[in-house]
Amino acid sequence: xxxxxxxxxxxxxxxxxxxxxxxxxxxxxxxxxxxxxxxxxxxxxxxxxxxxxxxxxxxxxxxxxxxxxxxxxxxxxxxxxxxxxxxxxxxxxxxxxxxxxxxxxxxxxxxxxxxxxxxxxxxxxxxxxxxxxxxxxxxxxxxxxxxxxxxxxxxxxxxxxxxxxxxxxxxxxxxxxxxxxxxxxxxxxxxxxxxxxxxxxxxxxxxxxxxxxxxxx
Amino acid sequence: xxxxxxxxxxxxxxxxxxxxxxxxxxxxxxxxxxxxxxxxxxxxxxxxxxxxxxxxxxxxxxxxxxxxxxxxxxxxxxxxxxxxxxxxxxxxxxxxxxxxxxxxxxxxxxxxxxxxxxxxxxxxxxxxxxxxxxxxxxxxxxxxxxxxxxxxxxxxxxxxxxxxxxxxxxxxxxxxxxxxxxxxxxxxxxxxxxxxxxxxxxxxxxxxxxxxxxxxx
Numbered sequence: 347x348x349x350x351x352x353x354x355x356x357x358x359x360x361x362x363x364x365x366x367x368x369x370x371x372x373x374x375x376x377x378x379x380x381x382x383x384x385x386x387x388x389x390x391x392x393x394x395x396x397x398x399x400x401x402x403x404x405x406x407x408x409x410x411x412x413x414x415x416x417x418x419x420x421x422x423x424x425x426x427x428x429x430x431x432x433x434x435x436x437x438x439x440x441x442x443x444x445x446x447x448x449x450x451x452x453x454x455x456x457x458x459x460x461x462x463x464x465x466x467x468x469x470x471x472x473x474x475x476x477x478x479x480x481x482x483x484x485x486x487x488x489x490x491x492x493x494x495x496x497x498x499x500x501x502x503x504x505x506x507x508x509x510x511x512x513x514x515x516x517x518x519x520x521x522x523x524x525x526x527x528x529x530x531x532x533x534x535x536x537x538x539x540x541x542x543x544x545x546x547x548x549x550x551x552x553x554x555x556x557x558x559x560x561x562x563x
Numbered sequence: 564x565x566x567x568x569x570x571x572x573x574x575x576x577x578x579x580x581x582x583x584x585x586x587x588x589x590x591x592x593x594x595x596x597x598x599x600x601x602x603x604x605x606x607x608x609x610x611x612x613x614x615x616x617x618x619x620x621x622x623x624x625x626x627x628x629x630x631x632x633x634x635x636x637x638x639x640x641x642x643x644x645x646x647x648x649x650x651x652x653x654x655x656x657x658x659x660x661x662x663x664x665x666x667x668x669x670x671x672x673x674x675x676x677x678x679x680x681x682x683x684x685x686x687x688x689x690x691x692x693x694x695x696x697x698x699x700x701x702x703x704x705x706x707x708x709x710x711x712x713x714x715x716x717x718x719x720x721x722x723x724x725x726x727x728x729x730x731x732x733x734x735x736x737x738x739x740x741x742x743x744x745x746x747x748x749x750x751x752x753x754x755x756x757x758x759x760x761x762x763x764x765x766x767x768x769x770x771x772x773x774x775x776x777x778x779x780x
Contacts, residue, residue: 377626377641378633386638409594416595421603423679424594434651434671437664447654454651455672462640464679 383463387421390561391460393485394553396469397478397532398495399524400510401502403541403549407495408469410550415465420561422465425452440521449477453484460489465561473529491557494535495549499524501542600680604638606778608677610670610702611770613686614695614749615712616741617727618719620758620766624712625686627767632682637778639682642669657738666694670701677706682778690746708774711752712766716741718759 384390394411396404405426412422431438435451438444449472456466472478482490502524503511514522521527532538537556539549601607611628613621622643629639648655652668655661666689673683689695699707719741720728731739738744749755754773756766 378629378639382633383638386633412595416599416603421600422595423675425675429675429678433674434668436671437667450654451651451668454653455675457650458640458642458646458672459679461646462676462681464681 380461380463383461384563387463388563389420389463389465390563391463391465392489392491392557392560393456393460393466393468394491394493394557395456395472395478395481395485396467396493396495397472397535399497399499399502399529400471400522401505401507402495402497403539403546404469404471404495406546407539407541407549407553408467410546411553412467414550414554415561420465421463422467423459424467424469425455425459426469430455446477446480449481450484453481456481457485457489460485471523471529473523473527475530475533478532491536491560492532493553493557494532494538495541496531496538497541499529597678597680601780604680605780606637606680606682607780608680608682609706609708609774609777610673610677610683610685611708611710611774612673612689612695612698612702613684613710613712614689614752616714616716616719616746617688617739618722618724619712619714620756620763621686621688621712623763624756624758624766624770625684627763628770629684631767631771632778637682638680639684640676641684641686642672642676643686647672663694663697666698667701670698673698674702674706677702688740688746690740690744692747692750695749708753708777709749710770710774711749711755712758713748713755714758716746 380391394408396408398404405424408424408426412424415422430448430452434455435448438448449470452468452470456468459466468481472481478492482492506512510519510522511525513519514525523529537553539552541549597608611625613625615621622641625641625643629641632639647665647669651672652665655665666687669685669687673685676683685698689698695709699709723729727736727739728742730736731742740746754770756769758766
């Protein structure tokens, strides 16, 4: 295949800097920028990173939030296990290294999205402080909003909509977060949503109210 | 880390099917769909896959096309070496396997974009029929438009804006497409742009005119 090597790209970058000055038609020299895209979509793009236990309600709230934002004129994309594990990360397993690579790629895709001007809503258990720190560093601190969906383990386990806690308790699933693998809550999340005794709509509204000023132009 | 395993996702999928019927508030059951997004952006999303030799003009035409589409009200995103190799694919080298994985991930990211309703403009040498076939299969035949930027090798080498052909001829770069690695032209591309003796604008206009009916709603 082709020589699209790092060396080439460094040279491209250098060349583009030269071209920017020397080119007669600078119109062709650069892609549409993030601010131009944000202006077009009338929003500021951010990554909303939902973390919480399995069954805590992350994806349910994310889906409700996306809907509310979309109806309010914002343009978002949810990234979750369904569209990531079946696509770009379909060659990753569940070793420690693969789990890190899973989150790394998700963070990189989110970064592409925000540079496209689009709000990315990521919904992943992402159980450790270290792994969320990695995501935050890739995305950039100013663009990373951590949303902690705080539901007591006992309630997640009681809901057990997927039947996974039962299997984890029976030893049929190993390294299950909250059972035999740790969940480290965020220390200082942008938003913390306690879902117990709340309707889905109330949780969605809380998230919306908390993030809206971050995405308004 | 968490148990977001394939098994879990199969169960999620099954569960969602159940929930769609049983849920009292189906409003929370699904993400915003591709058609809803396309409607919002007033376009149909496609992947425009630019292929051609190094120095053929792929990225120059892609950037001009993005600009023209953006000014005409369309919303696109260019994916090229600059934003892919430095981000999601920054852990890939240039072995045969890594080059395939490079294109696979690009195709998967493009697929995410078109499901977001956005037109993806991919600019990669992607020199073999097999590797473009893989991209097309991932993206889906109906969403994959192949754009062959056809510039004679002699002209690419004469331009040699990056100085890479000179290095390849000197043996300083190995496996350089067109020199000591093959380039297999598309057999039946959606668009073929002959850049020789044409202005950049004429090439951009040709691409625009050829794809516009594919993206109009």
